[in-house]
Each structure stands twice: as structure tokens, then as C-alpha cells.
Amino acid sequence: MQDRILERHTICNRAWTLTSLSIAGDKTQRGEVKLMQLERIGRRNFIKTVGAAGMLSAIPEAAFGLHGGSGSIVHEVAASGADADAKPKYSIKFGVIGLDHAHIMGITAAVIRGGGELAAFYSTIPKAIADFQKVYPNARLAKNEDEILSDPSIQLVASASIPNLRAPLGIRAMKHGKDYLSDKPAITTLEQLAEVRKVSAETGRMFAIMYSERLEVRAAVQAGYLVKEGAIGKVVQTVNIAPHQINAPSRPDWFWDPIQYGGILCDIGSHQADQFVYYTGSTTAAVTASQIANVNHLIHPEFQDFGDMMLHGNGGAGYVRVDWFTPDGLGVWGDGRLFILGTEGYIELRKYIDVAGRPGGNHLFIVDRKQTRYIDCSKVVLPFGPQFVADIVNRTHIAQDQQQALLAAELVLNAQKYAKVLTFTA
Numbered sequence: 001m002q003d004r005i006l007e008r009h010t011i012c013n014r015a016w017t018l019t020s021l022s023i024a025g026d027k028t029q030r031g032e033v034k035l036m037q038l039e040r041i042g043r044r045n046f047i048k049t050v051g052a053a054g055m056l057s058a059i060p061e062a063a064f065g066l067h068g069g070s071g072s073i074v075h076e077v078a079a080s081g082a083d084a085d086a087k088p089k090y091s092i093k094f095g096v097i098g099l100d101h102a103h104i105m106g107i108t109a110a111v112i113r114g115g116g117e118l119a120a121f122y123s124t125i126p127k128a129i130a131d132f133q134k135v136y137p138n139a140r141l142a143k144n145e146d147e148i149l150s151d152p153s154i155q156l157v158a159s160a161s162i163p164n165l166r167a168p169l170g171i172r173a174m175k176h177g178k179d180y181l182s183d184k185p186a187i188t189t190l191e192q193l194a195e196v197r198k199v200s201a202e203t204g205r206m207f208a209i210m211y212s213e214r215l216e217v218r219a220a221v222q223a224g225y226l227v228k229e230g231a232i233g234k235v236v237q238t239v240n241i242a243p244h245q246i247n248a249p250s251r252p253d254w255f256w257d258p259i260q261y262g263g264i265l266c267d268i269g270s271h272q273a274d275q276f277v278y279y280t281g282s283t284t285a286a287v288t289a290s291q292i293a294n295v296n297h298l299i300h301p302e303f304q305d306f307g308d309m310m311l312h313g314n315g316g317a318g319y320v321r322v323d324w325f326t327p328d329g330l331g332v333w334g335d336g337r338l339f340i341l342g343t344e345g346y347i348e349l350r351k352y353i354d355v356a357g358r359p360g361g362n363h364l365f366i367v368d369r370k371q372t373r374y375i376d377c378s379k380v381v382l383p384f385g386p387q388f389v390a391d392i393v394n395r396t397h398i399a400q401d402q403q404q405a406l407l408a409a410e411l412v413l414n415a416q417k418y419a420k421v422l423t424f425t426a
Contacts, residue, residue: 098161282313
């Protein structure tokens, strides 16, 4: 038995030496000598003794192109980008109408962070009202929507109402001389989009959309800085992987109705279309292909739990996959990933979790021609709130480009409208 083990080790060593010499191209003559020694053992006895697994384990990783490389990874902590404790430069009064989605909490917080004063809010949902007042106890509950729209001191209306009601509310707000900030999706039909563009142009009011997966994610903000600096050259493509957790018992009836929520590409795909437009710098874009499916929620036959789309613009290409399949074991609502390919390198974001890796979220990886870097973005200051309030005061578009925001909406509306409906029957 001991002799057989020794023979096996000898064979493995000879195979390792042979493969190493062949890969390195080192001294062909010595490689031929080792080959002759191996042939004396006999091919059949070699395979029988070592086995397939033994043969593979004896071959260096480099033979399969699997070697991890020897370059070191530089670990960095991103600078804040701004003074986190700085007081807002400007102030405005704003109102909130529609608490149908909890995203309104983050939207309200962003505006307050930027210098907004919450003057009043309105909703007809008792639980949502109670939850909102717990966070903002000094907020005044208005008697109706018109009380906010008709208040001349209120400059901005923010909303997270049912998605198909958001654009009509924004149109009314703009006609009352107010800027508007909506949760995504802010627009659910192409007809709504045309009217939004028309009224915004006529009134000069802003129709802003809170694409929070870019605007309120620190790693995404840092990625924007790097792209603007040319850290990876010219952007070629963005790839977004955006799974979400369904949490079905907590969802209202409108959540399952595509007429009300817009469909999966229009809804959660809007975040990803915004990132494509922003990072590629596209000012014109169209949908190459799109598809949707209801794979696992047949109790709601009109619902869509999977979708993907390919996009192209004058600044680059994009691919997006969205779904409602985040497993409960993950620990966060979704393992959101963004890949930005450039001509001189690439960036990867692990926004909310680094699975089995570093704790927390906001992880950024960048590879360029010189090195590989990991950047902890947890201390990057979120600029949207202060920039948006400043835009309202100064009539600028620093926080969000109006045309690009609506271009992202147009992309997902077309992707949704013309998507191929998939059915998996196997």
C-alpha cells in the first residue's frame, strides 16, 4: 500500500513537472525526457492510479488561465467630497402629497438635508400618516391636496403616490407654479411623458425624479466622480443587475397591477436606465431589445417578476436585468451590482452588500492600466439634497439634468411597451 502511494506521488510530480515545463516553454529537451519517463509508466496505469481528479489537481492553474495574478490590491477610503456637517446654503418650503410608498421618507429626508422646510403633507392612508408623523412630528397634515398646491409659500411638491398618479400630480403642481420631485417611476405611459414635457417647457418648472439607486447611494456618487475624471477612459457600456425582495404580504393591491405600477421595466428598471444615461453621458438613446415574464407569481397573473433590456445611446451601450427573486437569506433587499466598462479600465459597484465579503454596502472596485483598487465609499457625502434645493432657488440643473431624467423615463416606457413576453413551460 505504501509503495502504491509513493508511486502515485511520483507520477503526479512527473506530470506537474511536464506541464510546468510545457507552459513555460523551458528547455524543450528536458520536457521530452520527462515525457519519455511518463510514457514508460503507461497511459492506462497513470489514469487508473491518479484518476481524473488527480490529474486535474496536478496541473497548475495557469494551464487553464485561472491564475489569480500577483498584483496587489490598493485599499482606499473615498473622501467625503463635501463637508458632511456644512449647513445648507439655501432654504425653501416644500409640501408632500401622497404617502403610498415608503420611499417618501427618503425623499423628504433628502430635501430637508438640502435646506428644505416641510410645510405640510397630505394623504388619505391612516397608517401612512401615522408613520410619517412619527418621523416628522412637526409636519402639518393638510385638509386636502389643493391646500398645498394653492399655498404660494410652497416652492416644491414631493410625492410617492401610486405610480400612475404621479405624473398627473406633477403636471398640476407645475401648473400651480411649483417644482415637483417624484418617486420612481414618475411616469407610466408615453402619453403622460408627452404632457410632462409640454407643461414643464411651458411653465419653466422642474419635473425631477428621485432615482435613488444612483442619487442616494454613496458608491454610485463616487463612481460618477471617477467617470467624470476619466479614470476608466471613455465609458463603453453599463451593466446593471438589480434583484429586489418581493415581501408579498406587505404589498398593497396596486403593487400587483401593471397599469398602476407601470410594469417591471418601467418600475424598478427606471433606476437602471437612469444610470445608463448618466454614466454614458447619452443625450439620445433607444431600446435595442427587452423582455418580461411572470415566472413565480401566477396568483397575480398580470404581475411581472423578471425583465431585462438592452439599451444604446450616443454615449454608449447598456444592459439591465431586474427581478423580484432576492432570497430571504441574503439579509438585505437586493444584491445590486453595477459594472461600468471603459476604454481604459472598469468599475464594479456592490451597492448594498458584498456577499460573504466585507461588511455593509457601498463597495467600489476599479481596475485601470496601472493597478486594482478597492474603495470604501461609506463616507461619501450625498450631494443631491443641497444641489436640488440650490437648483430650485437658482433655476439651474446641477442635481439632475431635466432632459436626461425624462430620457431615462422614455427608455423604460418603450422597453415596457414593446417587451417580448416570455413563458417558461419546461
